[in-house]
Amino acid sequence: MIPKDAAIRLNPEDIPKKWYNLMADLPKKPDPPMNPRTGKPAGPEDLSPLFCDSILRQEVSLEKHIRIPEEVRENLIYLNRPAPLQRAYRLERYLKTPAKIYFKREDMSPLGSHKGNTALAQAYYNMKDGVENLTTETGAGQWGTALAMSCNLFGIGCTVFMVRGSYDQKPARKTVMNLYNATVHASPSDQTEYGRRVLKATPNTVGSLGIAISEACDMAIHQKNTKYALGSVLNHVMLHQTVIGLETIEQMKIGEIEPDCMIACAGGGSNFAGFAFPLIGEKIKGKTDCEFLAAESDAAPSMTSGKYKYDLGDTGGFTPELMMYTMGHDFIPSPVHAGGLRYHGMAPLVSAALDQGFMTARSYSQPDTFRAGKIFAETEGIIAAPESCHAIKAAIDKALEYKASKEEKTIVFCLSGHGLLDLNGYEKFLAGKLEESAV
Amino acid sequence: MIPKDAAIRLNPEDIPKKWYNLMADLPKKPDPPMNPRTGKPAGPEDLSPLFCDSILRQEVSLEKHIRIPEEVRENLIYLNRPAPLQRAYRLERYLKTPAKIYFKREDMSPLGSHKGNTALAQAYYNMKDGVENLTTETGAGQWGTALAMSCNLFGIGCTVFMVRGSYDQKPARKTVMNLYNATVHASPSDQTEYGRRVLKATPNTVGSLGIAISEACDMAIHQKNTKYALGSVLNHVMLHQTVIGLETIEQMKIGEIEPDCMIACAGGGSNFAGFAFPLIGEKIKGKTDCEFLAAESDAAPSMTSGKYKYDLGDTGGFTPELMMYTMGHDFIPSPVHAGGLRYHGMAPLVSAALDQGFMTARSYSQPDTFRAGKIFAETEGIIAAPESCHAIKAAIDKALEYKASKEEKTIVFCLSGHGLLDLNGYEKFLAGKLEESAV
Numbered sequence: 001m002i003p004k005d006a007a008i009r010l011n012p013e014d015i016p017k018k019w020y021n022l023m024a025d026l027p028k029k030p031d032p033p034m035n036p037r038t039g040k041p042a043g044p045e046d047l048s049p050l051f052c053d054s055i056l057r058q059e060v061s062l063e064k065h066i067r068i069p070e071e072v073r074e075n076l077i078y079l080n081r082p083a084p085l086q087r088a089y090r091l092e093r094y095l096k097t098p099a100k101i102y103f104k105r106e107d108m109s110p111l112g113s114h115k116g117n118t119a120l121a122q123a124y125y126n127m128k129d130g131v132e133n134l135t136t137e138t139g140a141g142q143w144g145t146a147l148a149m150s151c152n153l154f155g156i157g158c159t160v161f162m163v164r165g166s167y168d169q170k171p172a173r174k175t176v177m178n179l180y181n182a183t184v185h186a187s188p189s190d191q192t193e194y195g196r197r198v199l200k201a202t203p204n205t206v207g208s209l210g211i212a213i214s215e216a217c218d219m220a221i222h223q224k225n226t227k228y229a230l231g232s233v234l235n236h237v238m239l240h241q242t243v244i245g246l247e248t249i250e251q252m253k254i255g256e257i258e259p260d261c262m263i264a265c266a267g268g269g270s271n272f273a274g275f276a277f278p279l280i281g282e283k284i285k286g287k288t289d290c291e292f293l294a295a296e297s298d299a300a301p302s303m304t305s306g307k308y309k310y311d312l313g314d315t316g317g318f319t320p321e322l323m324m325y326t327m328g329h330d331f332i333p334s335p336v337h338a339g340g341l342r343y344h345g346m347a348p349l350v351s352a353a354l355d356q357g358f359m360t361a362r363s364y365s366q367p368d369t370f371r372a373g374k375i376f377a378e379t380e381g382i383i384a385a386p387e388s389c390h391a392i393k394a395a396i397d398k399a400l401e402y403k404a405s406k407e408e409k410t411i412v413f414c415l416s417g418h419g420l421l422d423l424n425g426y427e428k429f430l431a432g433k434l435e436e437s438a439v
Numbered sequence: 440m441i442p443k444d445a446a447i448r449l450n451p452e453d454i455p456k457k458w459y460n461l462m463a464d465l466p467k468k469p470d471p472p473m474n475p476r477t478g479k480p481a482g483p484e485d486l487s488p489l490f491c492d493s494i495l496r497q498e499v500s501l502e503k504h505i506r507i508p509e510e511v512r513e514n515l516i517y518l519n520r521p522a523p524l525q526r527a528y529r530l531e532r533y534l535k536t537p538a539k540i541y542f543k544r545e546d547m548s549p550l551g552s553h554k555g556n557t558a559l560a561q562a563y564y565n566m567k568d569g570v571e572n573l574t575t576e577t578g579a580g581q582w583g584t585a586l587a588m589s590c591n592l593f594g595i596g597c598t599v600f601m602v603r604g605s606y607d608q609k610p611a612r613k614t615v616m617n618l619y620n621a622t623v624h625a626s627p628s629d630q631t632e633y634g635r636r637v638l639k640a641t642p643n644t645v646g647s648l649g650i651a652i653s654e655a656c657d658m659a660i661h662q663k664n665t666k667y668a669l670g671s672v673l674n675h676v677m678l679h680q681t682v683i684g685l686e687t688i689e690q691m692k693i694g695e696i697e698p699d700c701m702i703a704c705a706g707g708g709s710n711f712a713g714f715a716f717p718l719i720g721e722k723i724k725g726k727t728d729c730e731f732l733a734a735e736s737d738a739a740p741s742m743t744s745g746k747y748k749y750d751l752g753d754t755g756g757f758t759p760e761l762m763m764y765t766m767g768h769d770f771i772p773s774p775v776h777a778g779g780l781r782y783h784g785m786a787p788l789v790s791a792a793l794d795q796g797f798m799t800a801r802s803y804s805q806p807d808t809f810r811a812g813k814i815f816a817e818t819e820g821i822i823a824a825p826e827s828c829h830a831i832k833a834a835i836d837k838a839l840e841y842k843a844s845k846e847e848k849t850i851v852f853c854l855s856g857h858g859l860l861d862l863n864g865y866e867k868f869l870a871g872k873l874e875e876s877a878v
Binding site for chain 2: 001002006012015070073074078084086111112172176178179180181378382420
């Protein structure tokens with residue numbers, strides 16, 4: 001017999017109709033972004049060169065629920081939403097734990113990760129506001145891929161500045177972006193003044209995410225009808241990702257699942273926020289005592305080793321200062337395969353939730369997380385993204401803690417993406433070559 | 440509003456309970472396999488060194504429905520079965536066709552293709568019959584990946600002989616197989632007598648599928664408690680794949696879809712058979728006049744340019760002779776990226792269905808199919824496997840024919856897999872480098 005909770009699926013019409021905004025429920029509102037030049041709170045005039053009006057309104061909204069436009073809902077089907085909630089029976093058996101383990105499957109998007117949830121919304125609002133081109137940066141390429149597909153669906157242009165090191169060594173995601181009709185430049189490039197300056201100073205540089213962000217902003221500011229898109233950190237990105245958690249709540253009702261611990265990986269914070277915020281809202285209201293655990297990389301452990309303070313969002317100083325847990329904007333993380341977890345800071349909303357005691361965080365090493373990913377592939381058959389392996393590692397640790405304390409508790413974690421374009425990381429792990437490079 | 444037929448999903452309990460066996464309904468039974476040494480029909484004694492009893496019984500079964508063991512059904516969830524049936528609204532709009540286009544999504548398996556449907560069943564039956572190891576060959580690696588995961592789920596060993604050229608140049612799928620605990624040897628290898636002989640004669644060979652099959656058979660015959668597994672061509676493989684078509688029939692009922700043309704790609708024939716056979720059974724009984732179209736590669740056009748005759752299933756002569764459409768067992772196809780469509784023959788059951796007039800076939804060139812894949816990625820957001828691009832190309836051609844004749848007809852095609860591990864083929868296509876190497 002196939003158990004009822006083996007895989008809880010929803011139908012396309014069950015795609016959420018509203019996003020959830022944690023800002024409305026947080027007892028203490030987070031401190032606002034600051035303009036580093038004036039030392040005053042950043043206003044719309046500081047951000048409008050980069051973002052369209054609809055996005056800026058969402059960025060500062062205090063509304064609890066924001067309607068998802070039908071055009072966005074219809075296109076979320078292309079990301080295979082609603083995504084299944086699945087039970088990890090074989091992983092439970094392998095661990096011999098009394099705990100139940102469920103996971104939400106963001107790996108089933110054709111984009112390979114959860115990034116499309118906000119990319120679609122951002123492309124839509126920019127299209128509605130008359131923007132004709134979006135620029136962005138990408139490291140390994142997951143965010144660039146998501147924005148490329150989304151811009152293509154809504155018929156606007158997309159220019160991606162891809163860190164040169166990745167551009168040269170990992171052509172696969174560049175090909176994906178090209179298939180979605182995006183223009184991809186190796187960064188630093190000769191397309192922007194900022195890029196030309198960097199190229200002149202260091203012609204052989206492999207680039208960095210900081211340089212790529214600066215080029216994307218530079219082009220957005222100077223090119224007609226062009227805006228910039230960011231894949232994490234900001235409030236509107238957290239908002240768009242809440243479809244993950246809202247679906248999960250519906251699925252937990254259907255499966256009569258009461259979570260004791262919900263886990264997601266966190267780099268900039270969008271996967272964790274999207275998965276956990278709707279339930280953290282319940283916790284704020286005292287309706288659940290579920291624990292919320294963010295799993296970060298020890299290569300950039302902003303929440304477990306950083307400071308809660310104002311810091312720049314990027315390396316070059318194009319962005320406002322944000323109140324967040326941060327390693328410092330000039331921090332250089334070691335080059336772990338989980339590229340999505342190498343950000344120096346943490347989303348202001350996630351930082352506020354941590355500061356106000358509604359969640360906890362743990363950090364994990366690269367070899368430990370790949371080991372968890374290997375166990376997951378063996379038991380559940382799915383090859384997880386290196387980022388997602390951090391959530392798996394945290395879930396395994398929790399399940400073993402519940403085993404030691406003989407508690408029949410329920411863990412629900414978010415599988416943020418698949419690892420089919422990160423197999424070289426797994427290959428090195430299997431060959432025993434990751435231990436050496438461990439942090 | 441999200442249209443009802445945008446994506447028709449089923450629940451895990453809707454996974455079919457029985458496979459469908461076309462053999463029972465074919466008006467004229469196909470001629471049996473022959474032992475090339477005796478010139479007589481091959482009996483169980485010819486095949487039992489390679490296959491376990493349960494598999495051999497299915498291979499010759501005339502039963503119309505064969506029960507799917509619960510242990511197999513439960514594990515089909517790991518392949519994300521039931522797979523959605525989705526409407527290609529954006530592709531329809533792009534083509535400005537009055538035709539409706541639906542596609543069945545075999546690309547959502549973590550294995551990336553439909554191959555797991557039979558791999559799971561074969562691993563299960565071999566485990567039940569006390570077999571401890573399965574051997575097989577693989578070219579690009581989709582079949583090897585599927586068998587590796589399936590053996591791992593049922594706790595038996597898996598040894599894969601991977602064509603050396605692929606082993607060296609495409610390490611990604613080797614890594615996937617290793618993650619599923621399979622042993623992968625570059626073929627020719629020093630693990631078998633046959634391999635050692637080939638290595639001695641041609642030490643620098645890049646290998647071939649024919650050599651790899653021979654090594655897998657050699658090991659199955661000579662190693663204790665070891666059998667061989669084949670990913671296409673044979674009757675039991677076609678049988679196991681019918682979950683695809685059986686689910687599709689249920690989904691078409693829900694969506695009130697009456698197909699006029701059903702399309703799948705065909706190399707060895709398992710994707711086409713799995714998708715189309717249950718409906719071809721209805722056609723034999725006169726219950727539908729749907730057209731069934733197999734899309735093959737012009738690199739190995741067995742159905743459109745081959746002969747219907749007895750021929751060996753492999754290059755080296757380890758297998759019986761099969762009655763099938765074939766280019767000849769020593770035919771060497773050009774090295775197209777659609778590795779799954781490079782087989783010299785066609786499954787005997789598919790060949791019989793073609794010979795008896797229940798289906799048709801068309802062949803397509805590599806550049807034309809990648810062009811279709813590019814359109815599909817742009818419109819539907821999914822990057823299809825090069826094999827699946829043949830079905831897409833056929834569907835596009837049909838949709839344009841219906842446009843020319845102004846017919847509001849319905850096309851349903853099978854998307855056999857995704858192309859995320861075949862991006863180098865797309866990269867060459869985008870760079871204009873495939874035209875030159877076209878057949």
